Amino acid sequence: MTASTSSVITLHVNGEPRTLTVDHRTTLLDALREHLGLTGTKKGCDHGQCGACTVLLDGRRAVACLQLAVAAEGRAVTTIEGVAEDGRLHPVQEAFLELDGYQCGYCTPGQICSALAVLDEHAAGWPSAATADVRPEAGPPALTDDEIRERMSGNLCRCSAYPAIVRAVAQAAKAVSA
Amino acid sequence: MREFRYERAADMAGALTLLAAEPGARPLGGGTNLVDLMKNGIERPALLVDLRDLPLGRIEPTADGGLRIGATVTNSDLAAHPDVRRRYPALAQAVLAGASGQLRNMATVGGNLLQRTRCGYFTDAAAPCNKRSPGSGCAALTGEHRNHAVLGASPHCVAVHPSDMAVALAAFDAVVVYETLDGPGELPLAEFYRPVDSNPQLETALPPGALITGVVLPPAPVAAASRYRKVRERASYAFAIGSLAAALDIRDGIVHDVRLAFGAVASRPWRARQAERALTGGPADAAAFAAAADAELAAARPLPHNGYKLPLMRNLAVSVLTELAEEAAR
Structure with a gap:
């Protein structure tokens, strides 16, 4: 690692500015886990295919394994460690716990970060591939089980806890909008 | 991964x-394909x-009633934009049919156009591949080619282009606009991807050092009644084995205007002008x-294991x- 192939960057992780020196090859996932000790974000495939490393980047979900840390300079990162507030679990976390939305738990941090973004994207009126009519005149789609399955399809669960994950996201959606 | 320098460009x-x-330089958009290939x-x-x-990063109306989409607009913002959904619904559907919510938040329009094939031999450094290592041969011709090209391929390469977005753009006569140090230029999407010949490593007609700045969609009233449909081996989050962008304007029972483009059948989005x-x-x-x-x-010239794409595309078009x-x- 030389000066031309590394950089000093600041990431705003779960509300805290964190300054670190990274080799340009370092992904955001490795920066979080190996440099900052935030091991809640999991490494599954490391190729953007499984969603285990999902975090929120400036409030939008992203896979941290394909995001170069140097290119995240100055941006806000929310990991699973930053989802609960003041010791209180987020309604999405509560729903996963209550409805058993996991088995081994390895994909769960990514599932929960993804679900948080699904609720925001749906509230913003974004259509999905499951939306029958994408035209704005058709109005925002209801968050049906089919919509949840499609919107969560970037998060694989090899224990196949999918039915409970869908129920958890649906319950969280009701809790958040109530 | 090879060590590399990184620069954040301040302006064009x-x-x-x-x-x-730097001949070895690459522009970085979302990095969802480039970083993966670097790994x-x-x-x-x-x-x-x-x-x-x-x-x-903006989507703006053009003076003639079309849309100009900036190169760093993310797939998510493109698919959520009201004018895209209202006037070119097949484009919104195509973008939503690709990748996952996470990847669509990262991936950009320019990068989507320039993404590389997902042919398993291209991404396997140990395999012969004329696209990755010119002159080394094509392992897909006699190997796993279930999802390879049936139209416009050559004996040198039978890979397909993976983009959904580009199929809808092809149907709507999109124009790719770019900048170079010598000034701006543009290429209709129909001329943007080179036909496959003996040099499959050369994929686009972009001049060296050019940077895509956006895509211009001309006004297309027919596009308001349009649809994108994608066939894949699982219900979501997979590349197409065949896809179709279609728009249809019928007057007094007669086809007044029609647009058709096929995806996952060729090295580029395949505008179906014969069918039109x-x-x-x-x-x-x-x-x-x-x-x-x-x-x-x-x-079409199917290979031994991809002849299914012909009835698939025919049924898709009819449906x-x-x-x-x-x-x-109605």
Whole structure:
């Protein structure tokens, strides 16, 4: 690692500015886990295919394994460690716990970060591939089980806890909008 | 992964200068394909030029009633934009059919156009591949080619282009606009991807050092009644084995205007002009739709394991055009 192939960057992780020196090859996932000790974000495939490393980047979900840390300079990162507030679990976390939305738990941090973004994207009126009519005149789609399955399809669960994950996201959606 | 330098371009001139000075430079948009290919050594850039500060993140109406989409607009923002959903619904559907919510938040329009094939031999550094290592041969010809090209391929490469977005853009006569140090340029999407010849490593007609700044969609009233349908081996989050962008304008029972483009059948999005010609001015019924698809597919040269794509594309065309015709009659 030389000066031309590394950089000093600041990431705003779960509300805290964190300054670190990274080799340009370092992904955001490795920066979080190996440099900052935030091991809640999991490494599954490391190729953007499984969603285990999902975090929120400036409030939008992203896979941290394909995001170069140097290119995240100055941006806000929310990991699973930053989802609960003041010791209180987020309604999405509560729903996963209550409805058993996991088995081994390895994909769960990514599932929960993804679900948080699904609720925001749906509230913003974004259509999905499951939306029958994408035209704005058709109005925002209801968050049906089919919509949840499609919107969560970037998060694989090899224990196949999918039915409970869908129920958890649906319950969280009701809790958040109530 | 090879070590590389990283620069965050402050403006267009800065980006073009950086790209021109280093032949091993690559522009960085979302990085969802480039970083992945760097991890397995298929891409080995010496310098990444990050485009995030360039003013290319907007979708704006053009004076003639079309849309101009900036190169760093994310797939998510493109698919959520009200004008795209209202005036070019097949484009929104195509983008939503690709990748996952996470990847769509990262991936950009320029990167989507320039993404590389997902042919398993291209991404396997140990395999022969003329696209990755010119002159080494094509392992897919005699290997796993279930999802390879049936139209416009050459004995040198049978890979397919993976983009969904580009299929809808092809149907709507999109124009790719770019900048170079010598000034701006543009390429209709139909000329943007080079036909496959003996040099499959050369994929686009972009001049060296050029940077895509956006895509211009001309006004297309027919696009308001359009649809994208994608066939894949699982219900979501997979590349197409066949896809179709279609738009249909029927007047007094006769096809007044029609747009058709096929995806996952060729090295580029395949505008089905033979089928369009066969349909225009004729009846809008299932027999005509099937005959039009057959006219397009007459030039197909399937490999031993991908002949299924011919009936698949024919059925897809009949099904989607029939739906559009029925909706127009309501």
